[in-house]
Amino acid sequence: MTDTDWMPDPFDTARAGRLASRIGQIAPFHVMEFVKQATRLEQAGHDVIHMSIGEPDFTAPAAVVNAAASALRRGLTQYTPALGIAPLRDAIAMHYQRMYGIDVEPARIVVTAGASAALLLACAALVDRDDEVLMPDPTYPCNRHFVTAFEGRAVLVPSDATQRFQLSAAHVQQHWGANTRGVLLASPSNPTGTSIDAGELQRIVDTVRARAGFAIVDEIYQGLTYDATPVSALSLHGAHDHVVTVNSFSKYFSMTGWRLGWLVVPPHWVPAFEKLAQNLFICASALAQHAALACFEPASLEIYEQRRLEFKRRRDFLVPALRELGFGIPVLPDGAFYIYANCHGIAHQAASDSAALASVMLQEAKVSMVPGLDFGMHAPHDYLRISYATSYERLQQAIARLHTLFHAS
Numbered sequence: 141m142t143d144t145d146w147m148p149d150p151f152d153t154a155r156a157g158r159l160a161s162r163i164g165q166i167a168p169f170h171v172m173e174f175v176k177q178a179t180r181l182e183q184a185g186h187d188v189i190h191m192s193i194g195e196p197d198f199t200a201p202a203a204v205v206n207a208a209a210s211a212l213r214r215g216l217t218q219y220t221p222a223l224g225i226a227p228l229r230d231a232i233a234m235h236y237q238r239m240y241g242i243d244v245e246p247a248r249i250v251v252t253a254g255a256s257a258a259l260l261l262a263c264a265a266l267v268d269r270d271d272e273v274l275m276p277d278p279t280y281p282c283n284r285h286f287v288t289a290f291e292g293r294a295v296l297v298p299s300d301a302t303q304r305f306q307l308s309a310a311h312v313q314q315h316w317g318a319n320t321r322g323v324l325l326a327s328p329s330n331p332t333g334t335s336i337d338a339g340e341l342q343r344i345v346d347t348v349r350a351r352a353g354f355a356i357v358d359e360i361y362q363g364l365t366y367d368a369t370p371v372s373a374l375s376l377h378g379a380h381d382h383v384v385t386v387n388s389f390s391k392y393f394s395m396t397g398w399r400l401g402w403l404v405v406p407p408h409w410v411p412a413f414e415k416l417a418q419n420l421f422i423c424a425s426a427l428a429q430h431a432a433l434a435c436f437e438p439a440s441l442e443i444y445e446q447r448r449l450e451f452k453r454r455r456d457f458l459v460p461a462l463r464e465l466g467f468g469i470p471v472l473p474d475g476a477f478y479i480y481a482n483c484h485g486i487a488h489q490a491a492s493d494s495a496a497l498a499s500v501m502l503q504e505a506k507v508s509m510v511p512g513l514d515f516g517m518h519a520p521h522d523y524l525r526i527s528y529a530t531s532y533e534r535l536q537q538a539i540a541r542l543h544t545l546f547h548a549s
């Protein structure tokens with residue numbers, strides 16, 4: 141008997157008990173399954189280059205680790221206010237002022253357990269049963285499920301390279317129906333690494349406001365931008381009353397496993413978000429909140445800036461190298477650490493389908509990139525999401541291995 145033999149088959153409802161029907165609407169997260177395969181190969185002794193994970197290869201700077209240790213020693217481990225500790229909300233507000241010249245009242249900041257909890261709270265506050273929320277296809281897969289979890293309907297709008305893989309105001313007007321309540325965007329985006337330009341974002345917000353809707357704008361990759369001056373939705377006209385921005389310490393601040401993020405919400409919605417946060421989470425991790433204060437110290441900010449430049453260096457190496465291998469990169473990704481690459485031009489018999497190609501690359505070259513499957517329905521079989529959250533040297537090795545793979549077949 142194996143240690144799983146005692147477990148009932150979860151699909152045998154008579155034996156396993158009945159799960160809620162929404163479970164059937166949540167698609168499996170293929171990235172995770174793919175990462176598991178790569179990990180199994182690694183455990184079997186293979187040298188796998190991971191270009192599949194959406195997680196910085198950097199960890200929190202020493203000042204943050206020291207602040208966590210100090211908070212632990214001082215016993216700062218009890219529940220905090222549901223909206224977060226006041227010094228952290230102040231520090232986040234100051235960060236917006238210093239980095240982006242935006243005034244945000246600390247009272248509008250809701251500290252959460254990562255952007256994930258932020259998105260969950262936003263959907264809990266704004267989405268009713270059968271409400272429709274527009275989002276681009278491709279998009280971050282969990283976004284559909286946050287909406288579904290509250291019995292709303294995610295409406296995926298095919299968005300190709302001509303729109304930087306993002307929604308446009310014209311899209312929003314065209315797809316806004318009787319049940320549409322708002323839009324959910326991410327800029328820069330996962331999986332494409334592309335941002336929405338400031339003018340278009342303003343037009344989207346205007347379109348949403350004219351319909352008394354909401355815009356949830358996920359800015360989790362804020363800070364990781366490489367070309368133009370980054371724009372926050374918070375700086376837009378009208379952002380004060382209809383826009384909720386989502387943010388996190390996971391990416392720019394390299395704190396994925398600490399589970400810390402935040403929202404900026406319109407002032408009149410703060411009590412609703414507070415009530416939900418109290419009930420659903422009580423608070424975000426106290427330890428992570430105290431540690432995160434050190435993210436805003438000048439020495440930490442300097443480290444983050446060096447890391448941003450390192451990500452840019454990797455992107456600037458990888459984009460031409462992938463194009464040379466035959467990948468199509470129709471729009472230069474300007475942020476995050478992803479490239480959404482079309483695999484039609486690859487000289488390999490498996491290249492007609494991104495899932496087959498990803499599998500061959502993993503098995504034969506031990507290079508792990510994820511197929512577009514998770515990110516939408518529009519053209520997932522044409523695309524791979526390539527993450528450069530791994531060292532420059534490993535990226536060079538990956539390109540060399542793929543060169544050998546494609547030219548040997």
Ligand SMILES: Cc1ncc(COP(=O)(O)O)c(C=O)c1O
Pocket residue numbers: 194253254255256257280326329330358360387388389390396400401
């Ligand atoms: C666009 C986007 N939003 C939200 C998340 C969730 O991040 P967090 O670790 O802050 O919960 C991710 C994680 O990859 C993401 O890419």
